[in-house]
Amino acid sequence: MNARTARLLAWVLGGAAVVLTAVAIGLTAAAGTIGLGWGDLTVVMVLVFCTVGILIARRHPRNPIGWIFCASAVAYGLGSLARGYADYREAGAGSAGSLAEAAAAYATVSWIPAILVPAAYLPLLFPDGRLLTGRWRPVAWCGVLGVAGFFLTSLTKPGALEDFPTLANPYAIDSVVRAIGQGVSALMVLAVLVASPLSLILRFRRAGYEQRQQIKWLVWAGALAAATIAIGTVGYELLTPAVANAAIMLSVLGLPVATGIGILRHRLYDVDVVINRTIVYGALTVTLAAGYLGSVLLLQLLLRPVTQGSGPAVAVSTLAVAALFRPVRTRIQATVDRRFFRSRYDAARTLAAFGVRLRHELDLEALATDLRGVVYDTMQPTQVSLWLRTDDRNDFRTTDQ
Known part of the structure; x- marks a missing residue:
């Protein structure tokens, strides 16, 4: 055909x-x-x-x-x-x-x-x-x-x-x-x-x-x-x-x-991001829903003699879920990355650590070594080359690893 x-x-x-x-x-x-x-x-x-x-x-x-x-x-x-x-x-x-x-x-x-x-x-x-x-x-x-x-x-x-x-x-x-x-x-x-x-x-x-x-x-x-x-x-x-x-x-x-x-x-290569977000927000929904239902039931039992209704329990539980959304999501995201997307998790930690060293390190040679190590750890290339500009604007020197 x-x-x-x-x-x-x-x-x-x-x-x-x-x-x-x-x-x-x-x-x-x-x-x-x-x-x-x-x-x-x-x-x-x-x-x-x-x-x-x-x-x-x-x-x-x-x-x-x-x-x-x-x-x-x-x-x-x-x-x-x-x-x-x-x-x-x-x-x-x-x-x-x-x-x-x-x-x-x-x-x-x-x-x-x-x-x-x-x-x-x-x-x-x-x-x-x-x-x-x-x-x-x-x-x-x-x-x-x-x-x-x-x-x-x-x-x-x-x-x-x-x-x-x-x-x-x-x-x-x-x-x-x-x-x-x-x-x-x-x-x-x-x-x-x-x-x-x-x-x-x-x-x-x-x-x-x-x-x-x-x-x-x-x-x-x-x-x-x-x-x-x-x-x-x-x-x-x-x-x-x-x-x-x-x-x-x-x-x-x-x-x-x-x-x-x-x-x-x-958008073929976005699949890992989609899977990551699905796991994170699926786990987040289940966690917050379970926490919400559990807190409503518990607060109803505790407050029933005083309030004679479920309104305060629902209000308090809703506020608690709203307050917990961001920290719970961050925690679940870290857990999912560590468990299912280990390379990405390790790369993020490596970059964060390099950012801390970059703020305190003054020696250019040490920074060059650190930078090559970060690139190697996160990208895993077969070879790493770093071009450094010298005092002479037309002169560059290369360091390899």
């Missing part, structure tokens, strides 16, 4: 995804079912996936990851359209009709190609679009067969549709073979979802510096999404379903964004 054809095809897929989603929004609005559910936030998923997919496909047409993202956006859009049409028919006609039943059946299982294909193949192919070695080819084929089998067997599952409980599945096949096939295909997909991250780990161990930075972006986004999904699932009722769905969706959107940064190499 030449570059012109790749650009045209990428724009066609992206445009199709956007048009499908736009029509779906219109149908959903007409049915009066727009909200903050997972299915109703599909428009954001479509825009992010198709944008990243188009950018990757245009720049690297031989990398299948861009095309996977474009196809995933189309699947999201088609599923959203099917859901919107089924809702519209149910709300407007009182009964779905055969076409609406077919749309509802597809909408119920549309997440399978839209989510499972990127989830299975992104770790397997990232970042260059090729398998780690030829030995991983059976895993790739296992994913194709597993996802296709799971989609077809789920589409023909007998009984009421999960997303439309008032409708019976029009494609139902009540067969033991279908049930066994669904179980086998689910196990195949699960095996690929487990094997793909292992491929990424092995790729990271064999990679050079640049490819490791690319993989770090994907791992960071995956860890952030996993943590958000875990927290959102546990606190689903506490956060309200709408907020939990929105938080989970936004965290999942980090995966295509991180993939785009990694493959396109835009």
Whole structure:
């Protein structure tokens, strides 16, 4: 495929995804079912996936990851359209009709190609679009067969549709073979979802510096999404379903964004700073939240006989958390740097110590030696040369280490 054809095809897929989603929004609005559910936030998923997919496909047409993202956006859009049409028919006609039943059946299982294909193949192919070695080819084929089998067997599952409980599945096949096939295909997909991250780990161990930075972006986004999904699932009722769905969706959107940064190499080397800040502010949030809740409960117990309410306890706890923000952040930052970013931590300490010596040292030779040592300790070059200007403006002398 030449570059012109790749650009045209990428724009066609992206445009199709956007048009499908736009029509779906219109149908959903007409049915009066727009909200903050997972299915109703599909428009954001479509825009992010198709944008990243188009950018990757245009720049690297031989990398299948861009095309996977474009196809995933189309699947999201088609599923959203099917859901919107089924809702519209149910709300407007009182009964779905055969076409609406077919749309509802597809909408119920549309997440399978839209989510499972990127989830299975992104770790397997990232970042260059090729398998780690030829030995991983059976895993790739296992994913194709597993996802296709799971989609077809789920589409023909007998009984009421999960997303439309008032409708019976029009494609139902009540067969033991279908049930066994669904179980086998689910196990195949699960095996690929487990094997793909292992491929990424092995790729990271064999990679050079640049490819490791690319993989770090994907791992960071995956860890952030996993943590958000875990927290959102546990606190689903506490956060309200709408907020939990929105938080989970936004965290999942980090995966295509991180993939785009990694493959396109835009601000690639900022990943260490991003990881550092995520760890610091994540730990800071947990620490301050735990301290706030603990202090509120403790002060309520101590002040209840006097205040007969929780207002003073909340006020005092809020002030305490505000006062502790900066020192706690500084402490956590130092701990994270010392534990996970040791070279940066040692470099900062070396520069700070040199700054102290610089204020008190007067001997030029001693300063030159100190400066060469600082550069060597922080930058670790193969050779250090220092040019010193003498009394003669046109004369320089060089010292090496």
